[in-house]
Amino acid sequence: AQSVAQPEDQVNVAEGNPLTVKCTYSVSGNPYLFWYVQYPNRGLQFLLKYITGDNLVKGSYGFEAEFNKSQTSFHLKKPSALVSDSALYFCAVRDFDTGGFKTIFGAGTRLFVKA
Amino acid sequence: DGGITQSPKYLFRKEGQNVTLSCEQNLNHDAMYWYRQDPGQGLRLIYYSQIVNDFQKGDIAEGYSVSREKKESFPLTVTSAQKNPTAFYLCASIGTSGGSSCNEQFFGPGTRLTVL
Numbered sequence: 001a002q003s004v005a006q007p008e009d010q011v012n013v014a015e016g017n018p019l020t021v022k023c024t025y026s027v028s029g030n031p032y033l034f035w036y037v038q039y040p041n042r043g044l045q046f047l048l049k050y051i052t053g054d055n056l057v058k059g060s061y062g063f064e065a066e067f068n069k070s071q072t073s074f075h076l077k078k079p080s081a082l083v084s085d086s087a088l089y090f091c092a093v094r095d096f097d098t099g100g101f102k103t104i105f106g107a108g109t110r111l112f113v114k115a
Numbered sequence: 116d117g118g119i120t121q122s123p124k125y126l127f128r129k130e131g132q133n134v135t136l137s138c139e140q141n142l143n144h145d146a147m148y149w150y151r152q153d154p155g156q157g158l159r160l161i162y163y164s165q166i167v168n169d170f171q172k173g174d175i176a177e178g179y180s181v182s183r184e185k186k187e188s189f190p191l192t193v194t195s196a197q198k199n200p201t202a203f204y205l206c207a208s209i210g211t212s213g214g215s216s217c218n219e220q221f222f223g224p225g226t227r228l229t230v231l
């Protein structure tokens with residue numbers, strides 16, 4: 001079965017410092033991986049995705065993620081955090097066990113950026 | 116602007132009542148989804164529809180029903196059979212151009228349902 005795990009419920013970082021939000025996955029084939037962000041009482045917004053190609057994927061708002069096949073990870077990173085980055089972040093993987101129409105989401109990691 | 120709209124934003128229901136949550140998209144997407152979000156948990160799939168007049172149960176379909184009579188609309192009914200319906204409900208869609216597997220989901224702003 002395909003799955004995705006976010007090992008940290010919460011990440012705290014000071015403004016201006018680099019941030020990392022961790023994600024690991026388990027799939028039976030090539031993974032299609034996604035990161036989304038959710039602000040309070042809002043829907044999710046797409047940040048970036050890895051389908052194929054370069055292991056370093058760049059996305060919206062200065063975020064990037066590194067795909068590591070050997071470690072089955074897809075960590076979200078940003079070189080310099082902003083207070084406005086504080087939000088709930090979800091890692092997700094496309095579920096090909098059910099034909100590719102479903103997405104499996106991690107439990108989410110809450111990011112707090114302190115000024 | 117293209118996007119997904121959900122209404123109402125907040126909804127209060129008495130126990131034993133059915134209630135319908137609206138989801139409309141003007142993105143011309145074929146696939147649409149309903150998720151439930153509870154505090155501290157990820158998104159759980161209730162129902163999804165790949166095409167008009169067709170839909171499939173997700174992981175937590177019991178106590179919910181849907182219809183897909185039009186491409187743009189995918190309403191969700193929370194029935195009295197749903198034992199714990201208080202949650203944040205999110206609607207989403209995926210474009211199928213280039214293959215839906217590669218595409219990201221677009222989400223609506225959500226409806227917060229509270230059962231009194």
